[in-house]
Amino acid sequence: MAKVLIEDIIKSYGETEVLHGINTDIADGEFIVIVGPSGCGKSTLLRMIAGLEDISSGTISIDGKVVNTLEPKDRDIAMVFQNYALYPHMTVFKNMAYGLKLRKFSKKEIKVRVDRVAKLLQLEELLDRKPRQLSGGQRQRVAMGRCIVREPKVFLFDEPLSNLDAKLRVQMRLELRKLHKRLKVTSIYVTHDQVEAMTLGDRLVVINDGYTEQIGPPLELYEKPASIFVAGFLGSPAMNFLSAQISADGNSVQLSETVQVSVDSVNRQIIAEKKVTFGIRPEHFSLSDKGKTGLPLTVDHAEFHGASTIIYGRLQGNDELITVRLPHVHHINPKTVLMLTALPEHIHLFDPKTGKRI
Amino acid sequence: MIEQRPVAAWFSHTVLILGVVVVAFPIWITFVGASHDAIRMTQVPLPLLPGDQFFINLKAAFVDGVGNAKEQSVGIMMFNSLIMALMIAVGKIAISLLSAFAIVYFRFPFRMMFFWMIFITLMLPVEVRILPTFEVVANFGMLNNYWGLTVPLIASATATFMFRQVFLTVPDELLEAARIDGAGPMRFFKDILLPVSRTNIAALFVILFIYGWNQYLWPLLITTDKSMYTIVMGIKQMLEAAEEAPEWHLIMMTTLLAMIPPVLVVIGMQKLFIKGLTETEK
Ligand SMILES: Nc1ncnc2c1ncn2[C@@H]1O[C@H](COP(=O)(O)OP(=O)(O)OP(=O)(O)O)[C@@H](O)[C@H]1O
Ligand SMILES: [Mg+2]
Numbered sequence: 001m002a003k004v005l006i007e008d009i010i011k012s013y014g015e016t017e018v019l020h021g022i023n024t025d026i027a028d029g030e031f032i033v034i035v036g037p038s039g040c041g042k043s044t045l046l047r048m049i050a051g052l053e054d055i056s057s058g059t060i061s062i063d064g065k066v067v068n069t070l071e072p073k074d075r076d077i078a079m080v081f082q083n084y085a086l087y088p089h090m091t092v093f094k095n096m097a098y099g100l101k102l103r104k105f106s107k108k109e110i111k112v113r114v115d116r117v118a119k120l121l122q123l124e125e126l127l128d129r130k131p132r133q134l135s136g137g138q139r140q141r142v143a144m145g146r147c148i149v150r151e152p153k154v155f156l157f158d159e160p161l162s163n164l165d166a167k168l169r170v171q172m173r174l175e176l177r178k179l180h181k182r183l184k185v186t187s188i189y190v191t192h193d194q195v196e197a198m199t200l201g202d203r204l205v206v207i208n209d210g211y212t213e214q215i216g217p218p219l220e221l222y223e224k225p226a227s228i229f230v231a232g233f234l235g236s237p238a239m240n241f242l243s244a245q246i247s248a249d250g251n252s253v254q255l256s257e258t259v260q261v262s263v264d265s266v267n268r269q270i271i272a273e274k275k276v277t278f279g280i281r282p283e284h285f286s287l288s289d290k291g292k293t294g295l296p297l298t299v300d301h302a303e304f305h306g307a308s309t310i311i312y313g314r315l316q317g318n319d320e321l322i323t324v325r326l327p328h329v330h331h332i333n334p335k336t337v338l339m340l341t342a343l344p345e346h347i348h349l350f351d352p353k354t355g356k357r358i
Numbered sequence: 359m360i361e362q363r364p365v366a367a368w369f370s371h372t373v374l375i376l377g378v379v380v381v382a383f384p385i386w387i388t389f390v391g392a393s394h395d396a397i398r399m400t401q402v403p404l405p406l407l408p409g410d411q412f413f414i415n416l417k418a419a420f421v422d423g424v425g426n427a428k429e430q431s432v433g434i435m436m437f438n439s440l441i442m443a444l445m446i447a448v449g450k451i452a453i454s455l456l457s458a459f460a461i462v463y464f465r466f467p468f469r470m471m472f473f474w475m476i477f478i479t480l481m482l483p484v485e486v487r488i489l490p491t492f493e494v495v496a497n498f499g500m501l502n503n504y505w506g507l508t509v510p511l512i513a514s515a516t517a518t519f520m521f522r523q524v525f526l527t528v529p530d531e532l533l534e535a536a537r538i539d540g541a542g543p544m545r546f547f548k549d550i551l552l553p554v555s556r557t558n559i560a561a562l563f564v565i566l567f568i569y570g571w572n573q574y575l576w577p578l579l580i581t582t583d584k585s586m587y588t589i590v591m592g593i594k595q596m597l598e599a600a601e602e603a604p605e606w607h608l609i610m611m612t613t614l615l616a617m618i619p620p621v622l623v624v625i626g627m628q629k630l631f632i633k634g635l636t637e638t639e640k
Contacts, residue, residue, distance in 0.1 A: 052534050073540035085531035089553040098549070099539035146539075 002063035002076075002153035002186055003028050004049065009058035011044050011210075018044055019210045021058070029184040033201030035191055037233070041210045042190040043158055049188060050079050050156050063153055073102075078147030079156040083163060084139045086131040086146070092118075093127040096146045103150075117149045120179075137168045144176075148183065155187040161196065173199060194234050198222070206230050228277060228355040231348055237282050237310060237323045243352065244278040246270055253278055253349070256317035259295055263347050268358055270349075276358060277350040282310065282325035284346035287338060294339035297322055302332045313338070385617075391610030392416075399606040411607065419611040430584045432612050435592040439571055440619060442507045442588055446570030447563050449512035455559075458521035459547055463533070480515040484576055492579055502583040511576060517562055524555045560627050561634030568620045589616045 004026040011019040019041045026032050034042045047053040049060055051072035059066050067075045078099075086095050093114055100110045118124045121141045131139055140160060147155055161169045161176075177200060180187055191197055197204050198218045206213040206221065206229070214226040218234075225231035231239045244253040250272045252262040261278075263270075288294035296316040303310045311324040311332060324340060332338070349358040387406075391399060394409035419432045460466070461473055484491060491510050500506030528551065536546045552559075577588045587595070593616065596609050624631070 050534075050538065052537070072534075072538045077538065079535070079538050081531045081535060083529065083531060085529065085535040087532065087535070087550060089550075089556070098536075098541075102540040102545065146535075150539075 003061075004154060004186060004188065005059075005061045006045075006049070007059045007061075009045065009048060009060065010056045011041070011048060011053070012056045017056075017210065022205075022207070022212055024205055024212070024215060026186060026188065029186055031180050031187045031189065031200060031202045032205060033189045033191060033197040033203075034205045034207060035194060035197035035201075035233075036207035036213075038192055040207045042192070042207055045207070046079075046156050046158055046188060046190045049154075050077055051075050076153040077156055078150050078152040078154075079158065080140075080143045080147055080160040082159045084131070084143040084160075086139060086142055088131055091128050091130060092123060092134070092142050092145075095131070095142055096149050099146065099150045113149045113151075114145075117145045120148070120182075121145050136164050137172065140164065140172060144179070148179075153186065155185050157187065157189040159191055160189075162191075162193070169196075176200065194236065198234065206233060208233075224357070225279075225348065226357050228279070228350045231279050231350070235281055237325065239279050239281045239348070240322050241350075242278045242315070242318070242320050242322075244276050246272055246274050246276060248272055253347075255295070255315065258317050259315070261295070261342050261347065262344060263349065264344060268349065270358070275352055277352045279348035279350060280342050280346060282323040283308075284343045285324045285326070285340045286343065287326065288341045294341045295322075297324065297338045297340055299332050299334055299336050299338060301334055302330070304329055311338070388610045388613050391606055392614050394607055396605055396607050399610075400603060415607050415611045419608045420615065430587050430592065432589065432592070432615055434585065435587050435589040436615060436619070438504075438507075438586060439588040439590065439616075441504055442573065442577070443567045443570035443619070445504060445508040446511050446573075447566035449508060450514045450517050450566050451559055451562055453512060454514060454517035454521050454562075455552070455555075457518045458525055459551065461518075462522055462525040463543065476515045476518055479513065484510055488575070488579065495580060501580050502586050504586075506580045507573075507577055507586070507588070508570075511570065511573065517566070520558065520562060521555065524558045525551065528554055557630050557634035559634070560630035564623055564627050564631050567623050571620050 004024075006022055006024040006026070009019055009022040010017060022045060024032070034045060036042050044053060048055050049062075051067065051070060055068050059068055061067060062075060062077070087098065090098065096114045096117065097110045100113065105113075114127070115124075118127055121144060123138070123141055123145055126134060126138060126142070131142065134142065140163075143160065161172050164172060173196060189200060191200075201218055203215060203217050204221055205215050208229050214221055214230045221230055222234055225234065225239075228241065232241070242255055244255050246252075247254050247260060250270045252260045253276060254260045255278060285295075297311070297313040298316055299311055299313040301312055303312075306329075307327070309326050309328070309330045309332070311326065311330075313322055313324070314320065315322050316337065324338075350356065351358055387404070390405055390408050392415055393412035394405055395411045395414075398405060398409060421431050421433060457476065461469065461476075495501065495506045495510060498506075500509065532550060532554075533546060536550050541549060572590060573588070574590050574594070577586075578591045578594075581587055581591070589612070593609065593612055596612065597604050
């Protein structure tokens with residue numbers, strides 16, 4: 001168990017810089033999820049922590065020791081790869097024992113450790129099988145077992161669930177969470193799946209294009225996204241963004257000539273008549289009471305998801321696309337006009353130029 | 359498309375049987391020839407059914423020797439061939455594995471230059487550079503010994519390319535997982551790379567063993583000492599018996615014996631061999 005400190009990490013491949021100074025501070029026993037769209041540099045960052053990729057500049061320390069130049073084996077980390085990377089010619093037992101064998105553990109100690117982990121992961125029956133005789137989920141668990149037997153200071157995961165089918169992914173996600181509760185080993189987990197990120201992480205590091213967008217607990221990122229990118233990346237269906245302008249008195253935003261929504265200015269630096277991006281999540285609308293005013297939405301179509309209904313439509317006045325999620329089942333015909341109220345405490349405002357939260 | 363009609367089945371069986379007959383007939387004649395005495399073999403028509411001299415001929419050829427190569431028994435020649443074929447096969451595989459390993463997994467200066475140098479040797483087989491190679495071998499004092507027989511044939515680009523191709527299909531993650539587990543380069547080579555390319559090695563071994571066993575020109579050139587004769591060149595020498603007529607019955611027996619080791623290697627490694635040529639899973 002150990003702290004991991006990542007300071008000003010820059011990575012360039014030749015001329016192109018793909019990470020532009022990442023800073024993160026990972027506490028002992030924490031489960032950190034690095035999340036971002038494909039190609040943003042998540043794997044690169046993880047592989048630098050593992051020692052599989054050179055560090056162009058900056059420092060990485062594990063447990064107070066700078067590991068920049070250490071070989072992967074000397075960093076006391078273990079890694080689960082996306083395609084598991086099990087040794088195809090070794091049995092499950094040998095796969096798990098290999099790292100221990102190279103570290104000169106006694107045969108007896110190896111047996112004790114592998115058996116204990118096999119029990120923990122329900123792999124006892126499979127110890128004599130070769131990887132190709134296992135299902136995807138079982139391979140996944142063997143890959144995890146191979147890491148756990150080593151009892152390393154840090155676990156690294158690079159999209160370990162992305163090769164599993166949806167149901168198994170949910171199940172493995174839960175198991176991973178339970179496992180972490182039990183072992184309490186510092187874990188760094190890379191994924192591009194925001195649901196995985198939200199459900200697994202103690203804290204998330206959102207990376208976009210080689211820059212950190214925001215670091216914090218999932219709920220905080222969800223409720224107070226620091227930028228348009230984070231706001232749009234987390235949550236499904238994604239947040240609605242509308243271009244708007246602050247009214248002259250600073251108490252409301254003007255979405256179109258006829259539609260305006262009042263906002264509270266607490267904790268916000270509101271500048272009158274400034275152009276802003278107005279953001280609101282689909283679930284933060286409610287139907288206005290009969291006769292009251294609100295945002296008029298012309299419905300395009302509605303999807304029924306059982307527990308909720310998702311409505312796609314266009315805002316009257318400026319024709320922008322809006323997604324609304326209402327609890328329960330609503331039977332709504334296309335072309336009807338709904339009056340919506342945006343819940344004021346859930347309104348986000350962003351600076352359209354910098355993308356930062358106001 | 360797979361034909362199910364009886365006519366088609368009948369037809370394809372005929373073709374297959376004809377093929378087998380064409381291949382098997384000379385072998386049958388060899389066997390028949392090896393089982394008659396010298397006199398019968400000089401009379402026409404040649405026999406088509408086996409005689410009763412098989413074990414007598416076997417002893418005569420295997421232990422006592424034949425014709426011009428009389429001082430050398432077929433047993434010794436086969437032993438020489440076996441050593442040569444094994445050394446060539448094992449040597450080629452060992453060298454090619456290591457050079458392919460270096461080219462695929464290490465970044466050293468002039469890597470591509472070395473790669474292309476190996477490539478160029480493809481265009482220069484022993485037959486093309488036979489005189490200079492002979493000169494070199496002679497200067498090293500390797501005439502008339504196993505080193506001279508095998509070393510010039512060992513350096514080989516084809517096998518290096520094959521292993522390079524095999525190694526390129528091994529996923530990078532395997533190397534990375536091994537590095538994290540604490541394996542150094544040679545450990546990775548021994549524990550992961552070799553077992554993973556096991557079937558390819560077996561396939562190549564079969565091919566190279568037969569290649570080595572069938573060498574004719576090179577052994578002919580560098581062995582003058584009869585104790586170093588190999589079986590393939592030995593058969594040729596038997597045909598050139600000075601005065602008397604060739605001892606066909608013994609020559610046939612020798613040929614039959616010469617076929618056995620390659621056949622055994624193919625049969626013994628058949629399963630791995632086929633896997634090595636067809637399997638793609640890594
Ligand atoms: N060896 C390399 N040489 C040059 N550029 C590279 C190399 N490896 C990665 N990159 C670039 O670095 C960027 C980040 O790659 P990385 O693999 O970290 O993405 P990622 O966030 O893990 O994406 P994904 O979710 O698709 O796995 C990409 O733009 C990629 O093109
Ligand atoms: Mg990746």
